[in-house]
Amino acid sequence: MRKDTKIVNAGRHSKWTRGVVNPPVERASTVVFDSVKEMKHATANRGNQVLFYGRRGTSTSFAFQDAMTELEGGAGCALYPSGTAAITNAILAFVSTGDHILMVDSAYEPTRDFCDHVLKRIGVETTYYDPLIGKGIEQLIKPNTKLIFLESPGSITMEVQDVPGIAEVAHQHNCIVMLDNTWGAGVNFQPFDHGVDISVQAATKYIVGHSDVMLGTATATEQYWEQLRENSYLMGQCTSPDDLYLAMRGIRTLGVRLKQHQDSALKVAQWLQQRDEVETVLHPAFSSCPGHEFFKRDFTGSNGLFSFVLNRGNQAAVNALLDGMHHFKMGYSWGGFESLILANHHVGKLRTATSFSYQSPLIRLHIGLEDSDDLIEDLRQGFERLNQTLNNQ
Template sequence: MKKDSKIVSAGRDKHFTQGIVNPPIYRASTVVFDSLEHMHQASLKKADGALFYGRRGTPTQFALQQAIAELEGGAGCALFPSGTAAIAGVLLSFLKAGDHLLMVDSVYEPTRDLCDQLLSGYGISTSYYDPMIGDELASLIQTNTKAVFFESPGSITMEVQDIPKLCQIAHQFNCITLLDNTWASPINCRPFTMGIDISIQSITKYVAGHSDVMMGSATANPKYWRQLQQHSYLLGQCVSADDSYLALRGLRTLSVRLQQQANNALKVANWLALRPEVDHLRHPSFSECPGHDFYERDFSGGNGLFSVVLKPAPSVAIKALVDDMQFFKLGFSWGGFESLLLWIQGIDKIRTATHWDSSFPLLRLHIGLEDADDLIADLALGFDRFHQAISSAK
């Protein structure tokens, strides 16, 4: 089945939908049973989608879980109340005191904070590695290294990792391989064919797609699915039926939204590449982006998120550029239908294995569904303010 057809049909089992196109919103805490035998049978099958208790899920959540697992190619999917909760839930499900975690240096900042501030207190140590590392990864694996965590492309600086090679090395040492797959969404790369054991996503972003849902997911291969399923339940992780419904509805248009936003982003990026203020782009489709060749090999499409690195400029000029935009809004998320712009500061302070020269300002752009020409005009006015601020400061 082709990708676009699978997006429309995934998770639409009649057992969940009762023949309705979209599964109803089943809100539930208590599930009642006809008899002790009925309750007993439900208990035996609760891990396989039998209605048992609201925290286990209802057909609304089951439909979303099935859809994500089918699209990513995993054995099962657990849902969490945010992407960060999904990352924390996975790490706490597989790591224990005395274990060592290898974490990519370009990781999402809250994930780094989780490792440094929470896991460390549980006796779990973390080492950070260069996202562009190759065979040298093997030298960083310790006797107690339990897992290797990837994020590709990396947060903010967009390095694309050589996931197949790094997974092969990790598996030689019996390490679990974990991937934050949010950028690709469930459809633009196949993590399990590359050697990933557990794929994590912020459903908040492109899957839900409308900036009104907080949710995360973790999809595991057969080897690790049951442990992930049981431990996420023990951690009390669950999501509402209403949010699951919204995520399912967003999922159905994921492909067309991603394609349009990717097209818009390329048009804006190509314009930015010619600007004299720009040093280089951090967009996986551009050859100067670290890991571009891996992106070409492993990904089937892009999206609207990329970064642009400017030539050194005073902060007053960057503030003038970012403030007073018409279409680009200031916001910390991405993946919705709207365009966002952030000036990312202090990257050098959240890197320990690699160096970042903070004299080159970095702007992260999320390109939405607005007309690309309007977005370009908005940026052009921003650069006019940028130069006016420099002139006024002299």
């Protein structure tokens, strides 16, 4: 099936839908059995989408797991109550005291905090690496390196990584390759075609798409699926069937939503390129974005998330820009139908292996489904406030 057809049909096997269009919401804690034989059968097959106990899942979760596996590839998908839970539990499923991991220096801040606090406390060493290191990552691999974590594009600064190059080197040293694929959303980047072993998503973002559900997924190859599944179960990870129903519904419009996010974001980004207030636009589809060549090679599209760096600005001026917005709201998430804006004055402080090239404030935008001309007008007025504040200082 082609991509759009797959999006419509993923997870809709008749054993889950039972004759209706969408898999029903099936809530359960206790599962009861009619005989010892039936109970033993369920126990023996409890990891294989058989009703056993509510935490193992119901037909609603099984359908969503199938859908994500069909979209991203791999052998199976584990579910978590948030994207952060997916990242942390997927890492914990494979590391032990004394192990070493390599973490991209542009990673999502909670991922970095997890490494610096939780992994450090249990005796797992983390080394941060340049997101543009490519095959040069081989120089950082130690005898006890267990896992290499990628995030492409990177949070906030949007560097695109050479995923196949890193994966090739990692596998030569028996290292697991784990990718935060939230930006690719399982549609614009196919992780398992590029050497990834475990693909993690904050399904809160584009999979759900409506800013009303917290959800995480981790999809793994056959080699790592059982270990990921069982360790996640032992950590008590499970999700609400009501949330999964909303996520499944979000999948059905994922393709058309991403296309609209992409087209509107490109229009806004192109407008920003022409503004005197903007030093650079960090959008993977633009040559000004580090790793753009890998985006052109490996991705089939983009979405609504990108950043830009101001030519000049300070806290007061940026506050003036943000505080008067009408259509852009301030918030820490992205991937929903609404447009969001977020300022970061100290990107460099989030890094230890690399420096950030720009000194002026960085603005991250998520372009939602509003009319792009209204969003451009909102930003134009914001620049007026920024300039007025700077000129009055």
